[in-house]
Amino acid sequence: MRKYHDSLTGQLQKVQGLYTAKSRSTYSQEIAEGPQAVREALTWAKDRVRDIYVTEDVLDRYPDIEALTANHWTHVVPGPVLHQVSSDCQGVLVVLNTAPTPSLDEVFADTELVVLGVEMQDPGNAGTLIRTADAVGAGGVLFTSGSVDVNSPKVIRSAAGSTYHLPVAGGLDPRSVIARASREGFQVLATDGHGEVTLGGPGLDLARPTLWILGNEARGLGSDILGRADTTVAIPIPGQAESLNVATAAAVCLYASVFARQS
Incomplete structure (x- = not known):
């Protein structure tokens, strides 16, 4: 379930919006970014994962992350484009449904x-x-x-x-x-x-x-x-x-x- 993008699409702009508290609240979604947070999200919160956005370089460097993407929609994005969404994501981010607040x-x-x-x-x-x-x-x-x-x-x-x-x-x-x-x-x-x-x-x-x-x-x-x-x-x-x-x-x-x- 892989899709390739070469520009800042409308879907990526929506992801960009999730960096604001208002959008996260509106859509009940959140972002995990960077290899370690993404690895843990795909392992421990996989039922909440909606989409993965990743560069080819990260897929090459982290075979474990590539393996974890197998059952999820994975959008392969050029580094400069993903950098427009987040300059801190180190080439990979995941959009998840927000978990219910624990009691x-x-x-x-x-x-x-x-x-x-x-x-x-x-x-x-x-x-x-x-x-x-x-x-x-x-x-x-x-x-x-x-x-x-x-x-x-x-x-x-x-x-x-x-x-x-x-x-x-x-x-x-x-x-x-x-x-x-x-x-x-x-x-x-x-x-x-x-x-x-x-x-x-x-x-x-x-x-x-x-x-x-x-x-x-x-x-x-x-x-x-x-x-x-x-x-x-x-x-x-x-x-x-x-x-x-x-x-x-x-x-x-x-x-x-x-x-x-x-x-």
Whole structure:
């Protein structure tokens, strides 16, 4: 099921439109771009795949991707034409139907580790958070309203395919997530530079089921969210840096939970 294009067709222009949140919402479609994200989409979300757009060069260089395209509509496009659609796709992108938003029931089932990003607006940080949560075996990644669109191509690319491995949901009310976590027996830990306890110090049992909350890149967490947490946690910074990047802070906290469960 291969089709060849040599110009920016109307179909490709529609794909180009999916780089805007409005079009993604209108058509309930999203884009995975770059070899790694595409590979994972074709493996883990193949039932949602609509079309693949790829250059001959990518098909030659990545035999595994070529094999994965076998059962899908595959549009072979010259590199300069595909570059007009996306300068970041590295010669391959996939259009998928957007997955239904997972419920909190699904996210909190059969897990002891969930992460919530509050007004996290940088797509690179959001994607890295998803990738890290996937790496540590978390049950899901949640984002509040005011955060970046979790279906953004930049988020999906930054997550390097992890978007398709675990539940990810956006646009949530943080108060509802915190209340649900508490009902499920999770401790709610919020990161804060002036936290009540220090990560790695006494007074913190990370072997317990945990909801980690991380805040906006510039502002952190507001007093309302901090006040709803069971404990606020500071990451020690013995060096001269003023703070940690939020995605780095998330990795430190999530792996601390992993290590606590292994000890």
